Amino acid sequence: MWVDLSSVVIAVAGVAGTLGGSLLTQRGAERAKRREIELVRAQEEIRESRALRRTCYAELNRESRQFATALSHHLHVMRERTVEDADRVALDAAKGAHRDRYSEAQMVAPDAVLVTASAVNQGLNTVYGQVKRLERDEPAPGETMNTATREQEALWGLLRTMRTAMRHDLGVADDD
Numbered sequence: 001m002w003v004d005l006s007s008v009v010i011a012v013a014g015v016a017g018t019l020g021g022s023l024l025t026q027r028g029a030e031r032a033k034r035r036e037i038e039l040v041r042a043q044e045e046i047r048e049s050r051a052l053r054r055t056c057y058a059e060l061n062r063e064s065r066q067f068a069t070a071l072s073h074h075l076h077v078m079r080e081r082t083v084e085d086a087d088r089v090a091l092d093a094a095k096g097a098h099r100d101r102y103s104e105a106q107m108v109a110p111d112a113v114l115v116t117a118s119a120v121n122q123g124l125n126t127v128y129g130q131v132k133r134l135e136r137d138e139p140a141p142g143e144t145m146n147t148a149t150r151e152q153e154a155l156w157g158l159l160r161t162m163r164t165a166m167r168h169d170l171g172v173a174d175d176d
Contacts, residue, residue: 049108050170050171052108053108053109053166053169053170054170056101056104056105056108056109057105057109057113057166057169057170059101059104060098060101060102060104060105060117060162060166061159061162061163061166062101063094063097063098063100063101063102064098064101064102064120064121064124064159064162065159066094066097066098067094067095067097067098067124067128068124068152068155068156068159069094070090070091070093070094070095071091071094071124071127071128071131071152071155072152073090073091074087074090074091074131074135075131075145075148075149075152078131078134078135078145079145083135091128091131095124095128098121098124102117102121105117109166109169110169112165112168112169113162113165113166113169115165116158116161116162116164116165116166117162117165119158119161119162120155120158120159120162123151123154123155123158124155126151127148127151127152127155130143130147130148130151131148134148
C-alpha cells in the first residue's frame with residue numbers, strides 16, 4: 001500500500017508540476033505581451049505629441065511672421081498715406097491669428113520653446129502698441145516712427161531664435 005500511495009503522490013506531483021509550469025509560462029507570456037503593448041502605446045503617444053507640436057510650431061511660426069510683416073506694412077502705410085479701416089482690419093486680423101497660435105503653443109510646447117515664443121509674443125505686442133499709439137498721434141515718451149521701425153526690425157531676430165528652438169525640440173535642427 002505504501003508503494004501505491006507514493007506512486008499516486010509522485011503522479012499528482014508530476015501532473016501539478018506540468019500544469020503549474022504551463023500556467024507560469026502562460027503568465028510570463030501575458031506579461032511580456034502587456035509590456036510590448038505598453039511600449040507600442042508609449043511610442044505612438046510620442047509620435048502623436050511630436051506631430052501635434054510640429055503642426056503647432058509651423059502655424060505659430062507662420063502667424064508670428066505674418067504679424068511682424070503686417071506691422072511692417074502698417075508702418076509703411078503710416079508714412080505714405082492715411083491709415084484706412086481696411087489697414088486696421090488687416091493688422092488686427094494678423095494680431096488675432098498670432099494670439100490664437102500662441103495660445104495653442106502654451107498648451108503643447110516645452111518650456112525651452114515657450115521662453116522664445118513668449119519673447120516673440122511680447123515683442124510683437126510691444127510694437128503693436130507703439131504702432132497704435134503713433135497711429136492715434138498719442139505716442140509715449142520717446143516713441144517715434146523710427147523707434148517703432150527699429151523695434152519691428154528686431155523682431156526678425158527673435159523669430160529666428162524661436163524657429164531654432166522649435167526645430168531643436170522636433171529634432172530637426174543641426175547641432176552646432
